Amino acid sequence: MSEKEIIVAEQALPDKLFIVPLLGKPIFPGIFTPIMITSNDDIEIVNQAMENDKVIGLILLKEEDESATGPKDIYQVGTAAKIVKKINLPDGGVNIFISTVKRFRIRKFFTSEAPLIAAVDYLDDIVGSEQKDELKALTRSVISEMKQISEDNPLFSEEMRLNMVNIDNPGKIADFITSILNIDRVQQQQILEELDVRARMEKVLVFIKKEQDLLRIQKKIATQINEKIEKSQREYFLREEIKAIKKELGEPVDSKSSEYIKFKEMVDKLNFEGEIKEQVERELEKFALMDPSSSEYIVTRNYLETIVNLPWEEPKPDVIDIAKGEKILNHDHYGLDDVKERILEYLAVRKLKNDTKGSIIILVGPPGVGKTSIGKSVARALGREFFRFSVGGMRDEAEIKGHRRTYVGAMPGKIIQGLKIVKNKAPVFMIDEIDKLGQSYQGDPSSALLEVLDPEQNIAFRDHYLDLPFDLSHILFIATANTLDSIPRPLLDRMEIIRLSGYITDEKIEIAKRYLIPKSLKKHGLIKGQIAYNKTALRSIVDGYAREAGVRTFEKCIDKINRKAAKKIVMGTEELPIKISKDNLEGFLKKPYFRDDEIKRVSIPGMSLGLAWTSMGGDTLIIEAINIPGKSGLQLTGQMGDVMKESAAIAFSHVKQIAGDYGIKQEFFEKNVIHLHIPEGATPKDGPSAGITMATALISLATGKVIKKNLAMTGELSLTGKVLPIGGLKEKTIAAQRNKVKDIIIPKPNERDLDEIPAYIRKGITFHPVESLKEVLNLVF
Numbered sequence: 001m002s003e004k005e006i007i008v009a010e011q012a013l014p015d016k017l018f019i020v021p022l023l024g025k026p027i028f029p030g031i032f033t034p035i036m037i038t039s040n041d042d043i044e045i046v047n048q049a050m051e052n053d054k055v056i057g058l059i060l061l062k063e064e065d066e067s068a069t070g071p072k073d074i075y076q077v078g079t080a081a082k083i084v085k086k087i088n089l090p091d092g093g094v095n096i097f098i099s100t101v102k103r104f105r106i107r108k109f110f111t112s113e114a115p116l117i118a119a120v121d122y123l124d125d126i127v128g129s130e131q132k133d134e135l136k137a138l139t140r141s142v143i144s145e146m147k148q149i150s151e152d153n154p155l156f157s158e159e160m161r162l163n164m165v166n167i168d169n170p171g172k173i174a175d176f177i178t179s180i181l182n183i184d185r186v187q188q189q190q191i192l193e194e195l196d197v198r199a200r201m202e203k204v205l206v207f208i209k210k211e212q213d214l215l216r217i218q219k220k221i222a223t224q225i226n227e228k229i230e231k232s233q234r235e236y237f238l239r240e241e242i243k244a245i246k247k248e249l250g251e252p253v254d255s256k257s258s259e260y261i262k263f264k265e266m267v268d269k270l271n272f273e274g275e276i277k278e279q280v281e282r283e284l285e286k287f288a289l290m291d292p293s294s295s296e297y298i299v300t301r302n303y304l305e306t307i308v309n310l311p312w313e314e315p316k317p318d319v320i321d322i323a324k325g326e327k328i329l330n331h332d333h334y335g336l337d338d339v340k341e342r343i344l345e346y347l348a349v350r351k352l353k354n355d356t357k358g359s360i361i362i363l364v365g366p367p368g369v370g371k372t373s374i375g376k377s378v379a380r381a382l383g384r385e386f387f388r389f390s391v392g393g394m395r396d397e398a399e400i401k402g403h404r405r406t407y408v409g410a411m412p413g414k415i416i417q418g419l420k421i422v423k424n425k426a427p428v429f430m431i432d433e434i435d436k437l438g439q440s441y442q443g444d445p446s447s448a449l450l451e452v453l454d455p456e457q458n459i460a461f462r463d464h465y466l467d468l469p470f471d472l473s474h475i476l477f478i479a480t481a482n483t484l485d486s487i488p489r490p491l492l493d494r495m496e497i498i499r500l501s502g503y504i505t506d507e508k509i510e511i512a513k514r515y516l517i518p519k520s521l522k523k524h525g526l527i528k529g530q531i532a533y534n535k536t537a538l539r540s541i542v543d544g545y546a547r548e549a550g551v552r553t554f555e556k557c558i559d560k561i562n563r564k565a566a567k568k569i570v571m572g573t574e575e576l577p578i579k580i581s582k583d584n585l586e587g588f589l590k591k592p593y594f595r596d597d598e599i600k601r602v603s604i605p606g607m608s609l610g611l612a613w614t615s616m617g618g619d620t621l622i623i624e625a626i627n628i629p630g631k632s633g634l635q636l637t638g639q640m641g642d643v644m645k646e647s648a649a650i651a652f653s654h655v656k657q658i659a660g661d662y663g664i665k666q667e668f669f670e671k672n673v674i675h676l677h678i679p680e681g682a683t684p685k686d687g688p689s690a691g692i693t694m695a696t697a698l699i700s701l702a703t704g705k706v707i708k709k710n711l712a713m714t715g716e717l718s719l720t721g722k723v724l725p726i727g728g729l730k731e732k733t734i735a736a737q738r739n740k741v742k743d744i745i746i747p748k749p750n751e752r753d754l755d756e757i758p759a760y761i762r763k764g765i766t767f768h769p770v771e772s773l774k775e776v777l778n779l780v781f
């Protein structure tokens with residue numbers, strides 16, 4: 001015990017105290033607080049105290065151990081407290097409200113174990129008279145330091161602040177502050193035991209400083225955390241706001257980053273190298289930095305979209321199975337034996353050479369003869385994708401090679417577009433109407449096409465839009481054309497020509513029965529038993545409505561009939577099956593376009609029947625000649641081309657020269673204008689092969705002799721009367737068949753072509769090979 005301690009026995013406080021040991025922290029004098037009492041010993045003590053003067057002594061346990069409650073387990077100094085109120089709890093415990101009054105020290109225990117009762121001495125604060133000013137200063141400094149703490153720490157309530165200001169006794173201020181500061185229980189006990197107010201104040205000041213340090217650190221950590229949270233929260237809120245705005249505008253939310261990630265992933269997967277890698281990565285980088293609302297953004301996005309959707313991977317090698325190919329071709333097409341044969345040969349060579357590169361097929365023939373469908377079958381036989389595009393009327397190189405990306409709305413060319421669609425590097429590409437390729441100031445599409453088709457160049461084809469090399473050499477190109485005349489030579493030189501010459505009536509009927517009718521029925525939702533075509537009906541359709549070389553019109557006629565039949569079936573007006581015959585055909589198709597008497601026939605002198613070969617296939621053509629007395633000369637009409645006009649002039653000259661041999665006087669030519677005409681004047685006609693026909697017409701006119709019926713001719717005439725070879729004999733023969741021609745005069749050199757014409761087409765026709773016009777004239781009259 002310190003010397004300065006003065007022991008005062010307070011009047012109102014008993015000498016003998018019931019002791020309640022405290023587990024947590026000491027309680028200082030001058031405090032009003034509830035305490036919960038749970039142990040039976042303590043409850044007993046409280047009860048006894050209540051019966052006496054309601055005062056208890058609160059002393060801290062040395063250790064936080066509930067079971068240690070003997071005299072040795074507690075400190076010597078505690079606080080006397082008055083019980084203000086006692087509330088019994090339902091679980092047997094009690095809650096007491098106490099007001100602490102004064103420090104005390106144990107003098108002597110009356111009991112050696114709980115419940116403890118002890119005799120105590122009450123302790124007063126010690127203040128030396130010489131310390132008064134010093135204490136004042138200390139108090140001020142304690143209060144101001146505490147104010148600062150309480151401002152920084154929301155845990156110190158306004159009430160506590162008020163409390164502090166209102167306490168005027170320095171010792172009590174020190175007690176109060178100690179009780180609210182976060183100080184270790186042992187240190188608190190030390191302050192409780194410190195009676196010298198100045199020393200107590202100094203100790204408290206040290207704790208306040210410590211608390212301030214702690215608070216400072218705590219604050220610093222808190223600001224750091226807050227800053228972090230604020231930043232991420234700020235970003236989060238801003239992002240959410242952008243999303244909401246975009247949503248409002250109907251734009252894809254967060255599109256840019258997700259698009260960039262998508263492209264990046266796809267590009268990474270493609271494993272580009274060299275130039276391509278560099279360029280694509282450059283574009284990607286640019287893309288990442290662009291403003292999604294800018295037009296460049298869209299341009300770059302489209303570009304990347306094209307890049308990642310192109311088939312860059314090397315294709316699997318072809319599995320060419322000739323037998324399977326043959327099966328597919330036969331399954332899809334009737335006839336066309338020579339064409340199928342050529343295709344199979346082509347595939348066989350491809351297989352042997354083990355070469356995916358090389359020659360290009362061109363299928364030449366009139367419309368509707370099955371060029372497209374042959375192309376599709378080839379793709380099927382090779383197990384490849386099929387893509388078809390037409391270059392007919394194409395005038396701009398950019399349609400094939402694309403626009404440079406600097407153009408607004410630039411697009412890749414047809415080839416790259418096609419590859420993007422089929423998603424395969426080795427498809428079958430059909431280039432339609434290559435004979436109708438145009439030309440203009442916008443560049444030459446045929447030279448662009450050459451770049452595409454030429455195996456030397458197409459390994460690294462450069463589309464303007466892509467601006468990167470792309471290997472086209474795996475593509476199997478099949479071109480189609482109606483005629484070869486207008487195809488640029490360099491293009492044609494790289495192609496393997498396969499001709500489809502058109503069908504005779506019997507073939508058309510077979511095609512209709514096997515393919516066109518079933519296809520059309522299906523198209524119109526009909527089934528087999530609902531409609532029945534007989535063979536004569538089909539023949540009448542061909543003769544009356546669909547005389548062209550292909551089967552396109554025929555197909556349309558069948559569609560028309562089926563459409564009308566479908567209506568009848570739905571309305572239930574007719575008995576099933578609906579029979580289509582020659583007699584009711586007009587009910588479906590209206591009046592025929594062609595009539596039997598429209599078959600071109602020679603009936604008077606000055607007429608002769610020729611055979612022509614046009615892009616629509618073979619055809620018969622009548623040449624008419626009349627003489628107009630008066631002046632002399634030759635007049636030509638009927639849309640003749642230059643070559644044909646020259647042919648006419650040659651024929652005229654030659655006929656004048658040989659006129660005498662046939663009893664024609666020169667006077668006839670001197671006193672007459674000879675007018676030569678080819679009917680169907682609206683159709684342009686050209687070529688030299690009508691030479692002998694025109695000469696024959698002139699002789700017929702001058703001699704007044706009608707030429708033989710059912711005879712037609714083809715052959716170029718030289719000025720000296722020789723008959724020169726012509727092209728398209730097969731097509732011409734087919735046309736002759738259609739016109740019920742029985743005899744055909746052909747140039748002798750064309751005799752070898754007859755082998756290529758199937759027997760069923762030649763059936764019923766006699767060919768007369770000739771070398772001179774003289775032989776022709778012998779045959780016709």
Ligand SMILES: Nc1ncnc2c1ncn2[C@@H]1O[C@H](COP(=O)(O)OP(=O)(O)OP(=O)(O)O)[C@@H](O)[C@H]1O
Pocket residue numbers: 332333334335336366367368369370371372373374480511515516550551552555
């Ligand atoms: N030999 C055939 N066997 C079966 N069907 C055929 C045959 N020839 C043509 N067809 C059919 O005739 C229709 C027209 O043929 P396709 O479209 O292939 O003609 P095309 O020669 O490509 O004509 P175009 O030059 O006008 O494009 C198609 O329905 C096709 O299946």
